[in-house]
Structure formats: C-alpha cells, structure tokens
Amino acid sequence: MDKRIWAIGGGKGGTGKSFVAANLGLHLASLDREVVLIDADLGAPNLHTLLGIKPSHPDLGDFLTGAVPSLEDAAVETSFRNLRLVKGTENILFVANIAHFRKLRLLRQIRQLPTPNVILDLGTGSSFNTLDFFLSANPGLVVTTPDPTAVENTYLFLKSCIMRVLKLYMDHYKIRDLHQKMLDQIEKNSQSLYSFFKSLMETDRSYGTILYRALRGFRPCLVMNKSRGENDVLLGRSMADVARKYLLIDMKYLGAIPYDKDVQESLRALRPYYPQHRDSPAARAIRQMSEELAYSIEFTLRTPPEIRLPDA
Amino acid sequence: MLKKIEDWNYYELLSVERTASQDEIWEGYQAALSTYKDGSLALYGLVSEAERGLILERLQEAFQTLRDPAKRKEYDLALLRHAPYFPPQAAFRKSVGKLEIEEAPARKSFWARLKRRFVKNP
Numbered sequence: 437m438d439k440r441i442w443a444i445g446g447g448k449g450g451t452g453k454s455f456v457a458a459n460l461g462l463h464l465a466s467l468d469r470e471v472v473l474i475d476a477d478l479g480a481p482n483l484h485t486l487l488g489i490k491p492s493h494p495d496l497g498d499f500l501t502g503a504v505p506s507l508e509d510a511a512v513e514t515s516f517r518n519l520r521l522v523k524g525t526e527n528i529l530f531v532a533n534i535a536h537f538r539k540l541r542l543l544r545q546i547r548q549l550p551t552p553n554v555i556l557d558l559g560t561g562s563s564f565n566t567l568d569f570f571l572s573a574n575p576g577l578v579v580t581t582p583d584p585t586a587v588e589n590t591y592l593f594l595k596s597c598i599m600r601v602l603k604l605y606m607d608h609y610k611i612r613d614l615h616q617k618m619l620d621q622i623e624k625n626s627q628s629l630y631s632f633f634k635s636l637m638e639t640d641r642s643y644g645t646i647l648y649r650a651l652r653g654f655r656p657c658l659v660m661n662k663s664r665g666e667n668d669v670l671l672g673r674s675m676a677d678v679a680r681k682y683l684l685i686d687m688k689y690l691g692a693i694p695y696d697k698d699v700q701e702s703l704r705a706l707r708p709y710y711p712q713h714r715d716s717p718a719a720r721a722i723r724q725m726s727e728e729l730a731y732s733i734e735f736t737l738r739t740p741p742e743i744r745l746p747d748a
Numbered sequence: 749m750l751k752k753i754e755d756w757n758y759y760e761l762l763s764v765e766r767t768a769s770q771d772e773i774w775e776g777y778q779a780a781l782s783t784y785k786d787g788s789l790a791l792y793g794l795v796s797e798a799e800r801g802l803i804l805e806r807l808q809e810a811f812q813t814l815r816d817p818a819k820r821k822e823y824d825l826a827l828l829r830h831a832p833y834f835p836p837q838a839a840f841r842k843s844v845g846k847l848e849i850e851e852a853p854a855r856k857s858f859w860a861r862l863k864r865r866f867v868k869n870p
Contacts, residue, residue: 588793674783674790677763681756682794 440730441546443573445558445566447589451579452661453477455699455709457557458486459722462710464553464730465519472511472551474522476569477559478534481524487514488706489521497525499545500538507545516711520551539565543572562596571601575729576656577690580675582668587675590658594683595622598629598651605650611643629684648684655686659725663692690728693721757827758810761803766824770815777811 444457454477461473475483475496484491492512494503499510499522511520534542546554556573558566570576580590599622606614614636621632637644658679660672669692676689694717702709713719759766762776783790784803791800813819856864 582789584789584792587789591792591794670779670782671789673779674788677779677783678790678794680763 439552439554440575441554441556441573442729443556443558443570443576444579445570445576445593446579446586447560447562447591447593448580448586449480449560451581451586452693452699453560453579454483454486454557456577456579456659456661456693456722457555458483458708459710459719460726461519461553461555462487462516462708463719463723463726464555465516466711468518469553470518470520470551471553471555472520472522472549473555473557474507474511474546475524476556476566477524478565479559479561483557484521484523485706486703487516487521487708489514489523491523491526495523495525496542500525500534500542507542507549511549511551516708534565539568543568546572562593564600567597567600570597570656571604571654577659578656579659579661580672581662582660582664582671587671590675591679591683594656594679594685594687597654597656598622598683598685601650601654602647605647609643609646614643629682633684651684652686655688657688657690657729659690660692662695664695668692690725691721693718756806758814758823761806761810762814766827773811773814777807780807 442457442460444453444460446453454475457473461471465471473483473487475481477483478496481496494510494512496510498504499507504510507522510522512523514521546556556569558569560566578590578593580586599618602618603615606612606618618632621635622628633644633648636647658672658676660668660675663669663672672692673689676687679685679687696713696716696718698713698716699709699718702712710719710722759768762768762773762780764772764776768776781804782788784800784807786800788800813823
C-alpha cells in the first residue's frame, strides 16, 4: 500500500483534532499498520496526553534544533504496537515561530519517513505553518463541531487554505501582481471567489485556468465531531455542499463522530480512548472514516498535486 | 466548470445527477431545504440572508420542474441544447448494464447481412 500523510486540522480550538488524530493512529496501528503520529501543533502540543504519555525527550523541538539528526530519530516507541510518536516540544516560543528553512526541512523529512502512515496533528488557526502542513498532506481532514463559532472558523480555515494554494501557484508562475488583487477581492463576500475567477478568466484565461485547476486539486475532507443527533450529521453534509458551491472546492464529507462523555473521562484518567471503548459509536465512526480513506479507490484518485513551497 | 450561483442548473442546485430518480430528487430537495432554511448553521459566516432567499426561491422552482416528468423532459432538452451532457464515469465499471444489453437490437452477422442483400426471399 502506498504512503499516506494524514493531516488533521481545523479553524477552531477544542473541536477534537488531537482526539481524532490519536484515535485514528491507534486504530490504524491496531490493524498492524505502522503509524507515526506527529504533534505538529506548534503552539499548544498535547497529543502525548491523549495517548497517556508523559512529555520527555527526544521531541519535535530536538529535531528542529538539530539535537537529533532526523525525524525518524525523534519518533519514540509507545506502549502500543506499531505506533510511534513525535512529541510536541515544551520550547513553544521557539517552535511556534519556526524559520521557513526549518519548516521546509520538517516537511521534507515527513515525506521521507519510511512509515506507510504518518498522521499530523495540526494546531488551531490559519498561520502559514499550519496551512502548509495541511496542504502538503493527503488526506487532509478538517474537524469541526456543530457550533456557530466552529462553523465560522471552518469556513475561514478553508478560505485561508484556498488563498494559500492560489498564492503558491501565483509565486510558482511568477504572477505575483495577481496576489494583491486576490487579497482585495476575496475578503468581501461569499461570491468573491467566483468574482475573482470570473474577472481573471476575462483578463487572462490561461492563468485563470491554471489557478482554477489548482483550486480544484485542493480536496479536503470534513469531519463533524461531537455530534448529538441527526441534525448535526446533516449539518456536516450541508457544510460540504455549501463549500462546494461557494468556495468552489471539492470537499468530501466523511461523516460525524457522536458525542461521548467517556472521551472526557478517558482524558482525565490519562488513558487513550480507543482501546478502552472499541465498540462505542464514536470509535465505530472513526473506524469507518479511516477505512473509507485508506481503501477507497475514489480517494486514491483524489490525490492533490504536490505543492512546492517557494524557497524564502 | 466555473459558475455563478444564478447559473447553477436545477440538478446542481439539488446536488443530484441528471439521471436522478424521483426519490433522489426528493432527497436532494429535502437536503437542500435543510441547508438553506432560515437560521441554518451551515451558512453561518459565509452566505448572506438575501442570497439565502434567492436560493430558496430557485430551489422551489427546481423541485416543481423536476418532479413533473413532462416539465423535466422539456427542461432537460433545453439544457442539452445549451451544452452537451456527459454522465459521470465510474472509476471502475461496477456492473454490466444488463438492461442496456437486453434492449439493444441483436447485431446481425456478416453472413446474415450478405444473405439479406442478395437473396430476395430468405
């Protein structure tokens, strides 16, 4: 089976990105597939806590500072078979604002890891670091919850991803003058993306086509976490449909993870959720999603084009 | 295909294929109604109230047209005149279209065609 880099991201904190990442990793590892979990939440790492592991060295910071030579060396064994973890660092001020060349090195090493499944747990927000990690992965999962704040931030995150993709292509094709035009137009309303492309197609059809193709190559998946009923499940479907129509992206709705109070209990007891609650609706939902992504032929065809980050 | 919301055809509006059955159209309509209903969370922070009203009107129009076979046929023909339609192709062929094969006229063999041409009353 080919290598998969899974990225779990989203616009808002507390939606359950780390929960999804940890349990996805535990599920894949339980199927005898080698997994490396990377806590790429550079500002507030806590993936180790969800796995019931205490912070220790080596961690991501050690790799970034050069204390360990490669990312492979920073991936420590866990008590779970087939699952290794690159812990987030405590030296947050340094890592949260990593230099561009360090980010490129990290991205390169993530691609070079010999493990078939690499899962990136990303941080909140739309910083370039987070967006670049999300865009370099396949599949990219956007985790949201059925709250107005989470919905709003999810659309913002998707918009930021779209603008980052377009910016990277503009830089690559040296059409940087378009960037300011894009910034001016896209902020305004829901139709702004359409208007931008429409005017671009009228003035320069070839670049318009390139950028539109680039946009269509961005194919995130949506996960509705903490759902409390049928309406929340449908909300996820509606959001994916709205994103397809207004943000012009091919977004796939993976499904909903039901709310479970045992998640909180497991966290307090510093025990990972998945091994203890394999038959719970939430664990079943995670299994179903991972199987859909791991085996789906359709998804294999959804591979996004590789985005090359410009050297700063 | 880059399209403005006003340019979406009825099928795109309901997120169904052009070959959709009446049940699928009904389901698509219900899903779209729940997406664009008053106070819908799915539109929060992205779609304005005016746009929502516009889409709801078009949704009604779409459903009224597609649920009526005669109106739907007329609409389909108008769409085809506007642009040709290529149904989506499956990545792998899931099943052989049995119905299609049965309905297709049997192909005559070369000898049968030759015989028909030269023998007056076979």
